[in-house]
Amino acid sequence: MAAVTxxxxxxxxxxxxxxxxxxxxxxRRTRVIRVLAMxxxxxxxxxxxxxxxxxxxRSSDLYGERTLEYWRAIGDNPDLLxxxxxSLLLALxxxxxxxxxxxxxxxxxxxxxxxxxxxxxxxxLLPLTIPALVLVVGLGPIYLWIAYFTPAExxxxxxxxxxxxxxxxxxxxxxxxxxGLQAIDVRTLSEAARSLGAGWFTVMVRVILPNVFSAVLNxxxxxxxxxxxxxxxxxxLNYDNLQVAINLQAQASVGVSVALAAxxxxxxxxxxxxxxxxGRRRSTAKGK
Amino acid sequence: MTSTxxxxxxxxxxxxxxxxxxxxxxxxxxxxxxxxxxxxxxxxVIQAFGTPEGQPTLSNIRALGESYVLTxxxxxxxxxxxxxxIGAIFGALLAYLVVSGPADGLLRRTVTAVAxxxxxxxxxxxxxxxxxxxxxxxxxxxxxxxxxxxxxxxxLYELSGLIVVYLYFQIPLMVLVFxxxxxxxxxxxxEATESLGGSTWAYWRHVAAPLLxxxxxxxxxxxxANAFAAYATAAALISQGGIIIPLQIxxxxxxxxxxxxxxxxxxxxxxxxxxxxxxxxxxSWMQRRSARWLQ
Amino acid sequence: MTESLTRAGVEVRLExxxxxxxxxxxxxxxxxxxxxxxxxxxxxxxxxGKTTALRLLAGLEDADGGRVVVGxxxxxxxxxxxxxxxxxxxxxxxxxxxxxRQNVAFGLRLRKVGEAERNxxxxxxxxxxxxxxxxxRYAHQMSGGQQQRVALARALAIQPTVLLLDEPLSALDAxxxxxxxxxxxxxxxxxxxxxxxxxxxxxxxxAVADRVGVMNAGRLEQLGAPTEVYGQPATPFVAxxxxxxxxxxxxxxxxxxxxxxxxxxxxxxxxxxxGVALVRPEAVDLVAVDSAGSDDPLTGSIVAVSFLxxxxxxxxxxxxxGKVLAQMPTSxxxxxxxxxxxxxxxxxxxxxxxxx
Numbered sequence: 001m002a003a004v005t006x007x008x009x010x011x012x013x014x015x016x017x018x019x020x021x022x023x024x025x026x027x028r029r030t031r032v033i034r035v036l037a038m039x040x041x042x043x044x045x046x047x048x049x050x051x052x053x054x055x056x057x058r059s060s061d062l063y064g065e066r067t068l069e070y071w072r073a074i075g076d077n078p079d080l081l082x083x084x085x086x087s088l089l090l091a092l093x094x095x096x097x098x099x100x101x102x103x104x105x106x107x108x109x110x111x112x113x114x115x116x117x118x119x120x121x122x123x124x125l126l127p128l129t130i131p132a133l134v135l136v137v138g139l140g141p142i143y144l145w146i147a148y149f150t151p152a153e154x155x156x157x158x159x160x161x162x163x164x165x166x167x168x169x170x171x172x173x174x175x176x177x178x179x180g181l182q183a184i185d186v187r188t189l190s191e192a193a194r195s196l197g198a199g200w201f202t203v204m205v206r207v208i209l210p211n212v213f214s215a216v217l218n219x220x221x222x223x224x225x226x227x228x229x230x231x232x233x234x235x236x237l238n239y240d241n242l243q244v245a246i247n248l249q250a251q252a253s254v255g256v257s258v259a260l261a262a263x264x265x266x267x268x269x270x271x272x273x274x275x276x277x278x279g280r281r282r283s284t285a286k287g288k
Numbered sequence: 289m290t291s292t293x294x295x296x297x298x299x300x301x302x303x304x305x306x307x308x309x310x311x312x313x314x315x316x317x318x319x320x321x322x323x324x325x326x327x328x329x330x331x332x333v334i335q336a337f338g339t340p341e342g343q344p345t346l347s348n349i350r351a352l353g354e355s356y357v358l359t360x361x362x363x364x365x366x367x368x369x370x371x372x373x374i375g376a377i378f379g380a381l382l383a384y385l386v387v388s389g390p391a392d393g394l395l396r397r398t399v400t401a402v403a404x405x406x407x408x409x410x411x412x413x414x415x416x417x418x419x420x421x422x423x424x425x426x427x428x429x430x431x432x433x434x435x436x437x438x439x440x441x442x443x444l445y446e447l448s449g450l451i452v453v454y455l456y457f458q459i460p461l462m463v464l465v466f467x468x469x470x471x472x473x474x475x476x477x478x479e480a481t482e483s484l485g486g487s488t489w490a491y492w493r494h495v496a497a498p499l500l501x502x503x504x505x506x507x508x509x510x511x512x513a514n515a516f517a518a519y520a521t522a523a524a525l526i527s528q529g530g531i532i533i534p535l536q537i538x539x540x541x542x543x544x545x546x547x548x549x550x551x552x553x554x555x556x557x558x559x560x561x562x563x564x565x566x567x568x569x570x571x572s573w574m575q576r577r578s579a580r581w582l583q
Numbered sequence: 584m585t586e587s588l589t590r591a592g593v594e595v596r597l598e599x600x601x602x603x604x605x606x607x608x609x610x611x612x613x614x615x616x617x618x619x620x621x622x623x624x625x626x627x628x629x630x631x632g633k634t635t636a637l638r639l640l641a642g643l644e645d646a647d648g649g650r651v652v653v654g655x656x657x658x659x660x661x662x663x664x665x666x667x668x669x670x671x672x673x674x675x676x677x678x679x680x681x682x683x684r685q686n687v688a689f690g691l692r693l694r695k696v697g698e699a700e701r702n703x704x705x706x707x708x709x710x711x712x713x714x715x716x717x718x719x720r721y722a723h724q725m726s727g728g729q730q731q732r733v734a735l736a737r738a739l740a741i742q743p744t745v746l747l748l749d750e751p752l753s754a755l756d757a758x759x760x761x762x763x764x765x766x767x768x769x770x771x772x773x774x775x776x777x778x779x780x781x782x783x784x785x786x787x788x789x790a791v792a793d794r795v796g797v798m799n800a801g802r803l804e805q806l807g808a809p810t811e812v813y814g815q816p817a818t819p820f821v822a823x824x825x826x827x828x829x830x831x832x833x834x835x836x837x838x839x840x841x842x843x844x845x846x847x848x849x850x851x852x853x854x855x856x857x858g859v860a861l862v863r864p865e866a867v868d869l870v871a872v873d874s875a876g877s878d879d880p881l882t883g884s885i886v887a888v889s890f891l892x893x894x895x896x897x898x899x900x901x902x903x904x905g906k907v908l909a910q911m912p913t914s915x916x917x918x919x920x921x922x923x924x925x926x927x928x929x930x931x932x933x934x935x936x937x938x939x
Contacts, residue, residue: 030388034385034388034389037381037385038382038385041378041382041459044455044456044459045402045406045456045460047421047427047428048414048417048418048420048421048456049417050421050427051417051420051421051426051427051428052413052416052417052420052421054420054427055420055427101316101317101320102317104313105313105314105316105317108310108313108314109314112310112313113310113311113313113314116314120314120317123318123321123325126325127325128568129513129561129564129565129568130325130329130561130564130565131516131517131519131560131561131564132517132519133517133519133534133537133557133560134329134332134517134557134558134560134561135325135328135329136541137328137332137537137541137553137554137557138327138328138329138330138331138332138554138557139324139328140541141331142323142324142327142328142331163324164324166320166324167321167324167325170325225408226408229408229409229410229411229413230411231411231412231520231523231524232411232519232520232523235520235523236538236541236542243411243412243413243520246412246413246416247412247524250416257416258416258420261412261413261416261417262413264413265409265413268405269405272401272404272405272408273401273405
């Protein structure tokens with residue numbers, strides 16, 4: 001299928017043919033209209049972000065002095081720093097646990113239990129249909145047990161949120177990993193390795209993982225981005241993560257809150273842009 | 289498996305054991321999903337029909353009939369419908385502008401990357417971003433007041449405000465979902481229509497519109513479910529009360545004052561999951577249908 | 584065949600057509616006249632401008648210069664949907680939400696033909712391409728070959744003045760390609776429509792067309808009957824592109840060329856003096872020779888024998904003059920095997936001699 005399409009585009013003589021079937025003639029004419037039509041969209045999406053940065057760098061309203069005071073104040077606020085640390089830890093734990101759970105299962109199902117593939121896919125994508133809010137309602141009792149078994153010194157540590165976060169990131173990680181696994185022939189690779197005397201552990205770590213490395217990286221970055229932005233589960237289960245702390249801090253100083261929100265957002269933006277770069281590099285490498 | 293023909297009887301038990309050993313490999317996954325996804329969902333369903341002491345009751349479900357709950361449901365539906373409709377129309381328009389743009393792909397890559405980020409963007413930061421742009425002390429509000437136009441930011445904390453804020457992630461989501469559908473529309477169809485004597489209007493009416501209607505409707509349903517289930521943005525924007533169902537659930541969960549009301553949250557959650565599940569099921573049905581046409 | 588399907592073909596003239604994409608000249612002043620009812624194939628490598636020529640004729644692109652005249656009428660400025668041309672595309676051109684019958688009837692629907700009448704005519708067209716049984720199928724329920732037949736029926740249903748075929752067989756597998764190729768020719772003869780067929784496959788072009796035009800770099804290199812293009816290539820490009828050619832040193836004097844001692848007639852476009860003769864493998868015959876120590880430049884040893892079914896290809900190493908390919912019916916090749924000595928003889932067909 002893909003081979004046919006490349007063949008077709010190659011033999012087509014005209015260098016520009018648009019997806020929707022717009023002709024070169026009208027495409028030239030509509031270029032101006034297109035730019036004009038995109039302006040309002042750009043405005044709608046840019047203004048709130050600009051305002052966020054603007055607000056966090058002004059001492060008072062519109063005509064106040066430029067200042068980085070709020071940004072500096074983040075470092076002086078122990079509550080925010082602890083929440084930031086916990087959220088970063090949570091992101092790390094969630095990625096590692098979700099990968100440890102998903103990668104072996106997905107590979108194993110492909111190799112030995114292909115009948116289960118649809119079930120695993122359904123379960124992994126199920127959290128898209130069950131809103132986080134519903135999950136929280138049901139997780140309430142389960143977290144009571146977790147709190148009961150937690151040693152006293154770790155009481156109220158938000159790190160236990162990782163249990164729920166693994167479920168929340170599952171659909172996104174599943175898709176990223178599935179794309180990676182689809183690009184290689186897991187069965188042939190592992191059969192080749194096994195015929196050379198490799199055990200299952202070696203197959204997984206030395207053969208499969210290196211080949212889906214960019215998919216794993218992709219999935220992990222997605223998980224990190226999602227965990228850093230998570231608010232619903234943490235706030236309703238009464239744990240302090242980054243977003244909950246930002247929200248609370250707003251009552252004391254809106255400026256500091258907005259500065260931290262902007263900082264977290266910029267970090268996530270960079271992360272997700274890096275992610276789209278990782279994905280592209282993989283696909284071009286595949287094309288060549 | 290031709291090798292099973294004529295093998296000694298002992299061989300089959302070995303295959304049987306290997307079979308069960310393969311199953312061991314997926315136990316951790318199923319155990320985890322069972323404990324942290326299926327169990328909580330099951331608890332919601334079961335406890336929606338029970339008292340905190342575990343006695344079966346319909347009183348939680350009956351609470352769904354209370355006028356304040358019905359009003360919240362109605363507002364949630366209005367919010368979801370409005371943001372899904374507006375988001376679908378403008379998202380489709382933006383996707384079309386991208387697809388019909390230059391073929392070098394720079395515009396497209398940029399828009400896809402940005403849309404990928406913004407579709408997941410919500411919660412506290414998004415609420416803040418709108419407060420500081422169109423809230424009472426917001427950038428746009430102040431700029432407009434400077435030019436003598438009197439505006440207030442109060443609308444932001446009502447249903448109309450939620451609609452505008454939700455569009456910030458609904459439109460990008462639509463772009464992401466609708467772009468592949470537009471890609472599936474082949475330039476040959478346009479050219480075939482023209483060579484058969486059809487005008488641009490005939491092409492849109494007889495070919496493009498019928499082909500794009502299923503994916504458009506599917507995307508609308510996805511957006512509807514997405515808005516219906518969204519909590520964080522609304523919660524950060526509106527800290528009190530329950531104008532929509534997600535905020536009602538918050539109120540029911542955090543109300544420790546009203547005894548015997550704990551499980552009303554579960555009934556509300558059950559109502560929500562039913563609405564979302566129906567919309568998502570219709571969405572995936574539509575997706576499958578249009579995948580046959582637009583690959 | 585039903586009366587309504589036949590229609591006298593019209594003459595199509597392309598006059599000095601030019602088309603540029605930025606710095607790339609896709610079409611560099613193309614002149615081509617297609618006689619009424621004639622089937623012309625444009626053949627060339629990708630990027631040679633053949634598809635551009637077809638798209639300009641269809642009106643799908645605008646010419647930067649030149650005219651398109653159909654049946655004596657200048658249609659250069661006319662949009663595609665007013666040109667009345669049936670077109671078959673490379674692939675995937677059927678409307679996926681319509682059945683085969685609805686696809687074929689679509690052009691008639693645009694012409695406001697009543698439902699009963701257009702279904703009747705669509706049925707007739709599907710019968711013409713042998714797909715009556717598949718009338719209610721959707722594109723995704725049909726094979727690639729069936730889809731292209733429906734596309735042909737759809738193009739013909741509007742009784743167009745000209746039929747345009749844009750590499751309609753290139754996405755199909757070899758077997759289907761050959762049978763559909765003959766099918767297209769049969770239908771074209773039956774309907775009698777003026778046809779332009781664009782392809783990069785020489786076998787296709789030579790098999791179906793009344794005349795073949797070989798294109799290169801936006802220009803028409805040669806236009807002639809298939810036998811003419813194949814047997815007497817007018818330019819080095821045509822000789823290289825159409826079929827395989829041996830390259831042998833030659834000296835031309837008058838209308839004769841001396842090729843390693845053999846005297847052969849030349850075509851008009853040949854150079855005079857020393858050059859390189861382009862000789863088709865099937866114009867080379869072999870005679871078995873016993874001795875090893877001959878000075879004859881036409882004698883060499885066989886280095887490869889490849890059996891291709893009905894024909895066999897034998898490679899002879901001439902030493903300093905390189906290797907020569909000879910192709911003959913397998914029955915005649917039976918006596919030769921690798922290591923044997925053999926002497927080349929040439930059939931007296933005119934050859935092209937180009938600059939060395």
